[in-house]
Amino acid sequence: MSLDEQKELDQLRLRVRASRWATSGPLLIFGLMTMAFAGYLATVNYYFVPAPLFWPLCSLLALLALWSGDRIRRDRTGVGEGRLPYGKAALVLLAVIAAGNLVWFYPLMKMLLWPATILTIMALGQRNKSLALRSGIIAGVMIGGWFAGSAVTADWYDPLLMGCGGLALTVLGFAERQRERKISG
């Protein structure tokens, strides 16, 4: 196999990934869901579930939205769901939430289950380096912001931080979609 053939196989992988919206889809759905939850928190300022479950629930709903959207895409394009299907990722997250509730590791759970962190873990499971890198950077910045803001008691801080994170994910998702369009032709 020559270097050219190796590049052709890599290109083939990229084209399949682009057909699956494998990077842009999760960035867009997680971004939009995070912004919706942050917007709700900023305007209503009431947790409809116990507070530590608020952001994990956002992640779970994002995964379920991805799962149902992916079923439609799969039927249309004829390309499968890849290594770690969104439905399976949602089940794993549900199990983690249930286990976390039983032992109540509140501070760790709140930090670990932020949407961008979930997205990064899922991307690693899917061996999607592009998605893992983008969501990992945003997760790092958001967790840093959470630590930095631990002294801030104002109600607006958390919704603002999470809203900015959601916006960053959405913007990256749109940019990635443009790139995928070019790859898949």
Next chain:
Amino acid sequence: MADPAPHPALELDERVHQKTRLALLTVLDEAGRADFPYLKNLLGLTDGNLGRHLEALAAQSLVDIQKGHEGRRPRTWAAITPVGRAALAAEMKVLADLLQRFQSTRSGQP
């Protein structure tokens, strides 16, 4: 004197090494599964050619072919099996070793 280590080329898997089969397994490794029209268009194959290669891979349990209907339309999916993933990973490793060996020989390294 100990026998020299076998050349990596001898470790190539003939079931996988053929160019179209390698491409098919690469696509299916990434997609998990894909339907016939998608594979045909992506790889620029004819119906007969694609069918022959998939049957050869299925005979070695490297892919699983699922024939079904969606509504009244027949639809055939090809899915990679765990054996197929392992065979592809092993083949890519051997090919990478060969490439490295070739490049180091050309540049005069031991």
